[in-house]
Amino acid sequence: MGATARPGFERVRRIPLVLFAALYTVLAGGPLLWVASMSLRTTAEIFKDPYGFPWPAHWEKFADAWFKSNYHAYFWNSAVVVVSAVALVTVVGAMAAHCLARYGFRGSRLVRFLILSGLILPPQLVILALFQILLDIGLYNTLTGLVVVYVATHIAITVYILEGFFAQIPQDLFDAARMDGYSDFEIFWRVTVPIGAPAIFTAVTLNFIVLWNEFLFAVVLLTDDDKRTLPLGIMHFTGSHQLDVGMAATGLMIAIVPIVVLYALFSETMIKGMTAGAVR
């Protein structure tokens, strides 16, 4: 009797956990499902029945958003800005992380502090200064300026993720490479980068997701419609007194889908890379 009661008792013990997980899933996933539903309905249908099922599904709204509401331009701008920024911040951040992890040079503690202090500064604190600086150097309202800002504001998190991982790579590997005649850069390229690939991939994915959804810097530093990135695309559907809810939802889905697909494909690898430094 004791043996059969135990599995049942375990199932009962799990009920609160399952209920919590279900509730959290509804709270987190519910809004996304709702937006997805609205993206296939017209604004009139939504106002008539906010939570209704999208039937008939208006797939033509996506084509309208893409071609008629300039979303193809916003998508291209986002792709150019985010891919450029992520590539640059990964290269620079990986090199910085390698130096901080491997070399005990004079002032390294100060350098580390200065870089990582970027983690504690909220973007709202620096936005005005950035606005003025970009204006002064002629990069205001340019995609290049936005790329530079994204690189500068995400160096900290990139170095933070990578330094911890790189520091765990055994020093013997680097000593062996030095004795084999490889230079510091060759050692970085041939040893650190391949071994640190999981962490680099994590940093790339994390930065991509964050920058793809970035709104504050983009809305302040870009004014021309043809330079807007996807998160700003929703402004296309806002008037002074009203919001085209249906098209806004469609625009949001165009912005969200690439990230959802990316995360669904690589979330496990990303989590492994993030926790690699936590467990020895």
Place this chain on the structure above:
Amino acid sequence: MAAISVEKLCKRYPGAAVPAVDEVSFTVADREFMVLLGPSGCGKSTVLRMIAGLEPITSGTVSIDGRIVNQTPAKSRDIAMVFQSYALYPHMTVYDNLAFGLRRRDVGRAEIARRVRAAAGKLGLTEFLERKPHALSGGQRQRVALGRAIVRDPRVFLFDEPLSNLDAALRVTTRNELIRQQQEIGTTSIYVTHDQVEAMTMGHRICIMNRGRVVQIGKPLDVYRQPADTFVARFLGNPPMNLLPATLEVDDARAVARLAGVAVALPLGASSSLAPRAGREILLGIRPEDLYEAPPPGTRESFAPLPARVVAVEPLGAETLLMLSPEGSADELIARVGRETALRSGDRIELALDTRAVHLFDAATTRAIR
């Protein structure tokens, strides 16, 4: 091949109260296998890294074939090193690990392939060339690490405790393999270890270090038989040498070490050299294998009786270790006797101490008295 000379080598880390390496000097002849032996933290690996060029030298010189190489970068010293952790690149196959060093030195692909396959064949790695390190056993990884050094065909091999990560059985077979390889290739080698068995069996000479300093250099058996001080005496030998406090009594006829109420007559002829130390406190050293339950036949005059009480008995199968306490003394000593002993804890015994094997050490300086 090359001869190495280390002269008054020092390493002091910033903020450290004492140097990690303190005026270490020794030479390694061409084709010699020198073992640096000492406890963890004694500075032996630091010395090795300074010879390799991986650690800056605070003062002193390292010379290879008479040329000082202090400022020569590691890659230009023509030295190959086998690391404790093997230092195999996890993202490369065994073939690529072996070839990695050669590719940087502009060796042609055909020559690389020839050298890699020759080394792999010699070390039994041919079937593993396309595997990655994570798919290898500890012994196989160790052979890859050795192979990576062999393919370089360097003037000097440096080994930094390469067997310490292996289990006991594998350590024995790999040790023999290393000895065979070194005899076959004949490259000048410096081997760092804290394992005295490796030191005794592998080295032409051993250099014992303690607290950053060289304590004694010599052939393994010479160092074992004539330790320079109590540290060497107890570091070499398992169980370690027994050290018993005694007082030296010397007259014209004889010299005697008095301990625990017992007079141990020292070998004839010792009285003249020991006369200046008469009346001083000394440490009498005797190895466990030089203590007997009874003197062997015909040797009684060379043995001194030492009454003792058995504290514990450890039967090891091939032999038995007795933990004993001399009568009237709180000291403890260990004797190694035959496996058939009938002694039990609490028994009283008159140990036979081989006076020919006694070592004397100055109690104040711990240096051997010769």
